[in-house]
Amino acid sequence: MVSKSHRLGMNQSIGTLRQISLQRQRTQEAVERLHLIVEQSPEIIMITDVTGVINYVNPQFTRITGYSLPEAIGRKPSFLKSGHTPDYTYKSLWTTLLAGKTWRGELQNKKKNGELFWVRVAISPLRGYSNEITDFVALEEDFTDSKRMQDALLREKERVESLSRAKDEFMRTITHELKTPLSVILGNMSLLRSMPPKSGAQQWSRMLDLIDRNALRLRRSIEQILQLSRLDNLAVKKECVKLAPLLRDICEEYGEFAKGKGIKLAVSLPGRSSLSVSGDTELLRLALGNFVNNGVKFTEEGGVSISAKESKSAVVITVSDTGIGLSEKDRGRLFQKFFKANADAPGSGVGLALSAGIIEKHGGKISVASQPGKGSTFEITLRRCA
Amino acid sequence: MKKIMIIEDEPDVAETMKMFLEKAGYRVAIFFDPRKGISEMKNHDLLLLDIMMPKMSGRMVLAEMEKEKIKIPTIVVSAVGTPMEVGAQLSREYPGLEFLPKTEIAHDLVNMIKQKIGR
Numbered sequence: 001m002v003s004k005s006h007r008l009g010m011n012q013s014i015g016t017l018r019q020i021s022l023q024r025q026r027t028q029e030a031v032e033r034l035h036l037i038v039e040q041s042p043e044i045i046m047i048t049d050v051t052g053v054i055n056y057v058n059p060q061f062t063r064i065t066g067y068s069l070p071e072a073i074g075r076k077p078s079f080l081k082s083g084h085t086p087d088y089t090y091k092s093l094w095t096t097l098l099a100g101k102t103w104r105g106e107l108q109n110k111k112k113n114g115e116l117f118w119v120r121v122a123i124s125p126l127r128g129y130s131n132e133i134t135d136f137v138a139l140e141e142d143f144t145d146s147k148r149m150q151d152a153l154l155r156e157k158e159r160v161e162s163l164s165r166a167k168d169e170f171m172r173t174i175t176h177e178l179k180t181p182l183s184v185i186l187g188n189m190s191l192l193r194s195m196p197p198k199s200g201a202q203q204w205s206r207m208l209d210l211i212d213r214n215a216l217r218l219r220r221s222i223e224q225i226l227q228l229s230r231l232d233n234l235a236v237k238k239e240c241v242k243l244a245p246l247l248r249d250i251c252e253e254y255g256e257f258a259k260g261k262g263i264k265l266a267v268s269l270p271g272r273s274s275l276s277v278s279g280d281t282e283l284l285r286l287a288l289g290n291f292v293n294n295g296v297k298f299t300e301e302g303g304v305s306i307s308a309k310e311s312k313s314a315v316v317i318t319v320s321d322t323g324i325g326l327s328e329k330d331r332g333r334l335f336q337k338f339f340k341a342n343a344d345a346p347g348s349g350v351g352l353a354l355s356a357g358i359i360e361k362h363g364g365k366i367s368v369a370s371q372p373g374k375g376s377t378f379e380i381t382l383r384r385c386a
Numbered sequence: 387m388k389k390i391m392i393i394e395d396e397p398d399v400a401e402t403m404k405m406f407l408e409k410a411g412y413r414v415a416i417f418f419d420p421r422k423g424i425s426e427m428k429n430h431d432l433l434l435l436d437i438m439m440p441k442m443s444g445r446m447v448l449a450e451m452e453k454e455k456i457k458i459p460t461i462v463v464s465a466v467g468t469p470m471e472v473g474a475q476l477s478r479e480y481p482g483l484e485f486l487p488k489t490e491i492a493h494d495l496v497n498m499i500k501q502k503i504g505r
Contacts, residue, residue: 260397
């Protein structure tokens with residue numbers, strides 16, 4: 001017979017046993033659940049010992065890097081280095097960890113197949129029961145796509161800003177190009193109005209010349225600006241363009257400009273001056289004219305000379321001046337749409353950009369040789385017309 | 387007779403300004419080379435200065451004049467921007483400088499000069 005107290009005692013023991021076993025079951029379940037959380041985490045989880053040697057990686061690690069658990073265990077995470085993360089980042093990482101703190105940062109790593117990827121990382125020290133650091137746990141989020149988009153956006157922002165600056169420069173150039181001849185026209189009109197015709201036919205004539213010439217210049221500028229904006233859709237005629245008359249015309253067009261500055265402008269062609277190129281007469285007139293205009297614009301002493309010669313199935317036209325010349329850096333950028341050698345220089349921005357576009361459409365080439373202070377020589381190569 | 391110096395790279399603009407000034411009774415000298423102009427400034431009573439020039443810009447001329455301590459009444463005549471933009475900037479650096487848009491030569495040039503240096 002079991003006594004009452006014995007029975008109570010036994011019930012208590014059974015109760016305690018049951019409690020202990022329940023406790024153990026709950027702990028077991030908790031551990032399993034935590035295990036599942038780690039295994040199924042959408043973030044990479046890596047655990048290393050205090051020397052940095054990996055002793056666990058979760059399946060997401062394998063999914064992203066391509067390295068399996070056995071391939072990672074026993075190695076240090078340095079095998080994932082891409083070579084693009086600077087050394088000081090890793091130094092700061094270790095310093096922070098060894099001081100017992102969590103390090104957060106971004107790293108660029110390399111997958112097993114060589115592909116690079118970006119991770120946002122939080123590494124924390126794991127402490128044991130006596131508060132000493134036993135392991136390091138790294139939680140990593142792959143944000144490669146987001147990073148790529150960020151970089152692309154940044155590049156686009158810089159490109160847009162640079163274009164915006166170029167556009168402002170360009171507007172400044174156009175304004176100057178248009179306002180200059182306009183001011184001559186307005187000025188001379190006013191003078192004419194204030195001077196009765198009888199009091200100086202010669203002066204009247206001079207003023208009318210200035211108005212005429214500058215109105216033409218204004219028209220040409222507007223034409224060039226329009227052409228430049230249409231350049232991409234341009235249709236190039238295929239004519240046989242005789243160089244002699246074309247170059248002579250251009251010389252005449254810019255002759256007054258050169259004379260006004262006291263410099264020479266001349267064409268010299270070889271004896272057999274029936275050299276012809278294949279192309280669009282009007283476009284070539286514009287393109288070559290700009291080279292001559294440029295030469296005169298930037299020359300104070302000496303002059304501009306134009307010549308042409310045969311070279312196999314091509315013709316090379318040379319426009320050479322004794323002007324201020326260009327540095328190597330400027331030479332490289334000369335034909336960029338909005339380029340000007342110095343911000344306060346009267347822009348050759350529209351002119352040369354248009355010329356370059358036209359010559360390109362003709363399948364031709366342009367080269368420039370120049371040195372600051374020693375003038376410039378432009379060589380324009382075009383296809384010969386039989 | 388007062389002497390006016392024009393530093394300008396566009397021959398037609400320079401000639402047009404000269405005609406206005408000679409009609410108003412001034413003597414005029416045109417300098418296409420800014421450096422030559424700078425060396426002659428002491429012999430002139432007023433300077434008309436362009437901003438956009440290939441070899442040496444108007445800004446560079448003003449800086450050079452400051453360095454050489456050349457003092458001469460100056461009007462900047464420009465085809466760029468409005469007097470507000472160009473003027474605001476430069477007048478901060480060079481007090482006393484005046485501005486005229488090139489398109490207003492007919493209306494304002496002679497009056498501005500008369501105000502600055504008389505007939």
